[in-house]
Amino acid sequence: MKYKQLKNYKTFLAFFIPMICGITFAKSNNTTNYFAQNPLGNPVTGNSGEYYNGVTYVTYQGPLEDAYVAAYHHETKTWVGPFKAGTSLMGKDTSRKIDNHGKPTLVIDEKGYIHIVFGGHGGTPELGKNPLGNYHYGKQIHVVSKKPLDISSWEVLDNISPFGTYSQFIKMDNGDLYLFYRHGAHRSDRVYQKSVDNGRTFSAPVSYLKTKQTKGTKENPIIHDSWYAHHAKGQNNDVIVSYNYHVCKGPNHDGERHNVYYMRFDTDANEWYNVKGGKLTLPITKEQADSSTLVYNTGDMWTHNGIARLDTKGNPHITSYEGEHEGKTHGGAKSIIHYYWSDTEWVRSKSKGLPIGASGEMQIISSNEINMLLSYKEGNVGEVALWKSTDRGESFIKNKIFNSEKGSNFDLSNFIINAKPEAQIIVAAKNNKANGKVYLVGKNGFIKR
Ligand code: ZN
Secondary structure: OOOOOOOOHHHHHHHHHHHHOOOOOOOEOOEOOOOEOOOOOOOOOOOOEEEEOOEEEEEEEOHHHOEEEEEEEOOOOEEEEEEEEEOOOOOOOOOOOOOOOOOOEEEEOOOOOEEEEEEEEEOOHHHOOOOOOOOOEEEEEEEEEEEOOEEEEEEEOOOOOOOOEEEEEEEOOOOOEEEEEEOOOOOOOEEEEEEOOOOOOOOOOEEEEOOEEEOOOOOOOEEEEEEEEEEEEOOOOEEEEEEEEEEEEEOOOOOOEEEEEEEEEEOOOOEEEOOOOOEEOOOEOHHHHHHHHEEEOOOOOEEEEEEEEEOOOOOEEEEEEEEOOOOOOOOOOOEEEEEEEOOOOEEEOOOEOOOOOOEEEEEEOOOOOEEEEEEEEEOOEEEEEEEEEOOOOOEOEEEEEEEEEEOEEEEEOOOOEOOEOOEOEEEEEEEOOEEEEEEEEEOOEEOOO
């Protein structure tokens, strides 16, 4: 079974055209548009779903911050689950707010076993010494289905570091599994662990982005370099990484992050490259990141990390969320900015028209035509809509709203891996007045159950 990226225009049209023909959340004939109504907090992140042999498997954060899983059988149009796949150490202490750092990531190995990693926010000293960073909470946990393609029973595999957070699985065309994460709290290296035996054993963590103490200031005598990163499958057995820089201050800690960076991990050659094909030396420090991998220096502007996707020529396009710091811990509302590599240089598109505070997915149809599937608030109304550019990101227009709901916030996963047109992305809704809900969305709108 070969991994295939969703990069085909027809697939995309098949996905969006019916979607934009008008879809509502209406309930009829005892069916619902959602498949689960027990998500907790911001329940989905990154790679949370995969299609495999006629079934789309999805995972999300459920009650008590535990990992939940459900499966949609395409031929019979039926759902299985949700089941609890694993128990988090977080989410049990009612005096703490919802953590949201241990949201689950899912991958299916070449034998059909389903793997989920979840529950980490850097771990605690009780778990032992963290050689690559510091501590915060939780424990990164790996569970696997007891039987292939069966989500009803699970077991823990004690074969990865407990000090992970922001865990993300990526499967290569050759079946190798890569688990990317931050090895602890803010002052921790970004690492990966590799498995060549369907997740039964993993290599020791390899640091690829280095955290280290740097020059402090009078207000913040201790400052560490730190990183936020997004990982995606590139061409062949490549992983593409877009990231930003976190100025990790002490004692006056805040969410200050800057800049946009990009690099590529050729897992066949076990080498890392910048966009021009220049070789990088691991672990990458702030100095090397600045000199070799910088897409854009945002100056005083604060950033949140977006995603990277490739166009048909293999050139990367990147999103970044950028705005003034407004004195809040994590900065104010940000504008989504689109970047692309032009063959010779990085171009920061004007990105006009996109809603403030939007976030979501991107698909590059051609070098001029870019679609974004975005979630954002218009006043009190949560909206998920397709925005389209036909001028290489200079301007975007709203093509069609496909969901709009008063009082709701919507979270989007990344596109489901190897997705079928009818089941492309997981959408989670959080409403102050009602239970949250989780939806699987594709060319026919919401997959009902
Ligand atoms: Zn920090």
